[in-house]
Amino acid sequence: DWVMRDHVAEAVALIREQVGDEEVILGLSGGVDSSVAAALIHRAIGDQLTCVFVDHGLLRLNEGDMVMEMFVGKLHAKVIRVDAAELFLGKLAGVSDPEAKRKVIGGEFVTVFKQEAAKLKASAAGRLGVDGLPSVKGAKWLAQGTIYPDVIESGGAKSKKAVTIKSHHNVGGLPEQLGLKLLEPLRDLFKDEVRELGVALGLPPEMVYRHPFPGPGLGVRILGEVKQEYADLLRRADAIFIEELRNCIDPATNKSWYELTSQAFTVFLPVKSVGVMGDGRTYDYVVALRAVQTSDFMTADWAELPYALLKKVSGRIINEVRGINRVTYDVSSKPPATIEWE
Ligand code: XMP
Numbered sequence: 135d136w137v138m139r140d141h142v143a144e145a146v147a148l149i150r151e152q153v154g155d156e157e158v159i160l161g162l163s164g165g166v167d168s169s170v171a172a173a174l175i176h177r178a179i180g181d182q183l184t185c186v187f188v189d190h191g192l193l194r195l196n197e198g199d200m201v202m203e204m205f206v207g208k209l210h211a212k213v214i215r216v217d218a219a220e221l222f223l224g225k226l227a228g229v230s231d232p233e234a235k236r237k238v239i240g241g242e243f244v245t246v247f248k249q250e251a252a253k254l255k256a257s258a259a260g261r262l263g264v265d266g267l268p269s270v271k272g273a274k275w276l277a278q279g280t281i282y283p284d285v286i287e288s289g290g291a292k293s294k295k296a297v298t299i300k301s302h303h304n305v306g307g308l309p310e311q312l313g314l315k316l317l318e319p320l321r322d323l324f325k326d327e328v329r330e331l332g333v334a335l336g337l338p339p340e341m342v343y344r345h346p347f348p349g350p351g352l353g354v355r356i357l358g359e360v361k362q363e364y365a366d367l368l369r370r371a372d373a374i375f376i377e378e379l380r381n382c383i384d385p386a387t388n389k390s391w392y393e394l395t396s397q398a399f400t401v402f403l404p405v406k407s408v409g410v411m412g413d414g415r416t417y418d419y420v421v422a423l424r425a426v427q428t429s430d431f432m433t434a435d436w437a438e439l440p441y442a443l444l445k446k447v448s449g450r451i452i453n454e455v456r457g458i459n460r461v462t463y464d465v466s467s468k469p470p471a472t473i474e475w476e
């Protein structure tokens with residue numbers, strides 16, 4: 135709509151005015167806020183923006199490739215993808231406490247991002263002037279997808295998780311540490327407005343209206359110690375669940391069950407149970423499906439998904455993901471349970 139188009143034009147003008155001909159670095163996570171911030175800043179200053187995408191190996195199936203396809207393939211933005219899966223898995227070996235895992239992932243994320251940002255600050259990021267020499271001395275700005283609720287949150291009381299969220303994505307203190315100026319073009323916007331802006335900028339609605347995904351990713355959806363094998367099994371099971379939620383349309387509302395739920399995902403349980411397949415006995419892992427409805431994520435009800443949908447998801451996971459032989463559905467509300475299992 136025209137209001138949003140106006141907003142895009144205004145935001146673009148403001149970014150150009152602030153940044154001038156200087157270079158900007160942005161940490162791209164694949165989440166809504168950093169994606170919209172990247173698309174907006176790219177619209178404003180094009181190649182003066184370099185995105186750093188730290189792939190910690192705990193993303194959903196094909197997510198890293200999808201981020202690259204969107205930002206490099208379609209928007210032609212400059213993105214440095216750091217494949218840090220091995221590094222993160224190494225650091226997570228032997229760590230099973232949920233908060234300890236969050237600390238490892240958040241801390242490592244900052245370390246890797248800082249290294250990349252420091253390189254970009256030191257170099258001219260490949261931009262050449264008329265004489266063939268670098269036209270810019272290196273990055274001067276750090277852009278973050280901070281939105282209005284983040285601004286309020288960091289001013290008020292912080293929950294333990296809010297601090298973790300902050301330390302993971304909208305990294306407090308990082309601009310100072312890197313000697314960069316802070317660019318936060320979404321600071322005044324609520325989530326709905328960020329989504330509308332994303333669509334106005336040409337990001338696909340499926341991306342912009344995605345369910346929230348925690349910064350530590352599958353790291354907190356694999357109970358206990360994180361292992362490559364578990365992450366691979368979980369990714370495939372979760373992709374099936376999400377695909378079926380998107381495909382299953384509720385006749386009463388004509389909406390998919392993906393749209394009818396606020397957050398849905400699969401949890402990996404590192405326990406084995408006995409099953410039977412053909413003539414043989416299996417002894418394999420268990421997953422739990424979780425789907426909730428909530429308006430604020432502070433309280434949440436488990437979603438009354440149609441049995442036919444659960445049946446289809448369970449059948450597909452057990453048949454298609456060798457290594458999982460049992461699927462359960464989580465019927466706990468928040469409180470007293472939380473949305474995530476860790
Ligand atoms: P819980 O499990 O506390 O989750 O009911 C509430 C919301 O917060 C998300 N969540 C996180 N997001 N880093 C994040 O970025 C985290 O460590 C984290 N833990 C929980 C969760 O997915 C849900 O949307």
